[in-house]
Amino acid sequence: MKRKSHNIVPWRMSCAPMMDWTDRHCRSFHRLMSRHALLYTEMVTAPAIIHGDRARLLDHDAIEHPLALQIGGSDPAELRQATRIASEWGYDEINLNVGCPSDRVQSGCFGAVLMKQPDLVVDCVSAMQEVSPVEVTVKCRIGVDDQNPATVLPDFISRLRAAGTRRIAIHARKAWLQGLSPRENRDVPPLDYPLVHAMKKAFPDLHLSVNGGITSLDEVREHLEVMDGVMVGRAAYHQPWDILGKADTLWGAPPPFGSAAEVALAMRPRIEAHLRAGGRMHQITRHMLGLFHGQPGARGWKRTLSEGASTGGIEVYDAALSQVTRLAA
Numbered sequence: 001m002k003r004k005s006h007n008i009v010p011w012r013m014s015c016a017p018m019m020d021w022t023d024r025h026c027r028s029f030h031r032l033m034s035r036h037a038l039l040y041t042e043m044v045t046a047p048a049i050i051h052g053d054r055a056r057l058l059d060h061d062a063i064e065h066p067l068a069l070q071i072g073g074s075d076p077a078e079l080r081q082a083t084r085i086a087s088e089w090g091y092d093e094i095n096l097n098v099g100c101p102s103d104r105v106q107s108g109c110f111g112a113v114l115m116k117q118p119d120l121v122v123d124c125v126s127a128m129q130e131v132s133p134v135e136v137t138v139k140c141r142i143g144v145d146d147q148n149p150a151t152v153l154p155d156f157i158s159r160l161r162a163a164g165t166r167r168i169a170i171h172a173r174k175a176w177l178q179g180l181s182p183r184e185n186r187d188v189p190p191l192d193y194p195l196v197h198a199m200k201k202a203f204p205d206l207h208l209s210v211n212g213g214i215t216s217l218d219e220v221r222e223h224l225e226v227m228d229g230v231m232v233g234r235a236a237y238h239q240p241w242d243i244l245g246k247a248d249t250l251w252g253a254p255p256p257f258g259s260a261a262e263v264a265l266a267m268r269p270r271i272e273a274h275l276r277a278g279g280r281m282h283q284i285t286r287h288m289l290g291l292f293h294g295q296p297g298a299r300g301w302k303r304t305l306s307e308g309a310s311t312g313g314i315e316v317y318d319a320a321l322s323q324v325t326r327l328a329a
Helices: 024-033 046-051 054-058 076-089 103-107 111-116 118-131 149-162 193-202 217-224 234-238 240-244 247-251 260-276 298-308 314-328
Strands: 013-015 038-045 067-072 093-098 136-141 167-171 207-211 229-232
Touching: 024 038, 024 240, 024 260, 038 046, 038 093, 046 054, 046 067, 046 076, 054 076, 067 076, 076 093, 076 118, 093 111, 093 118, 111 118, 111 136, 118 136, 118 149, 149 167, 149 193, 167 229, 193 207, 217 229, 217 240, 217 247, 234 240, 260 314, 298 314
Parallel strands: 013 038, 013 229, 038 067, 067 093, 093 136, 136 167, 167 207, 207 229
Antiparallel strands: none
């Protein structure tokens, strides 16, 4: 399905690509709260794009833009072919995953393990750039295993810059490919924000963003005093209103909604349409459980949706909404 790509407003904040989380329902929900934040798909492997169900993997709604596709792979020819195919779907950016530490990624020799093969990464990026009508970017770690990030990271960025890469998102933790699970890799290795900040000073001509451990919009603003962009992951998913509700103020724009309840009401017609089309409410509302994080009625909202959304209809959603709106009245 060919779509026209959109011009990206210089991205000061983005929502990280997260496997099993940032699907099209999640992205549509996030887009309601922010008109400007750059959204990412889940990572899709190059072989899947080439050989799989392309419509299922690449289709998206026009309202999701600005939207980036993240691709995983390590074969330049495969990545070139996948990028050529994906370009027909009109994404605003195509991103190469050089940061995911999962076992599935390692077994395919892509993701964070590619930090050990910077020349291969350059070949991959170059191949993608040859056929992409939009910018090809990279998401990486500061290093892996026993690498010294202070040495490895600037060399890695230098090679990417020489290959024509202009935007890089840097997760401020090492990835330990042996001994830590993917979940532990998100928490155990210490964050090194000063090193990432130093990269911006060393490469002022590049658009560099920091990722990892950022839990509030105030923290986003603090990083933006140094960095060009900030990529928020789990906090944007588990506390979406806290992160995205006022995110557009980063661009000097008014927020689309004044409260989390307004967002929930705006989602109701989308959920009804999804149910009429034969979908299950849980497919959408599982991304909304944290909408009222820290607010009165949040526990009842979450419990009602968790218990009833798999089999129930719109009445379950209304019951969940009543848990928060009646307390706010």
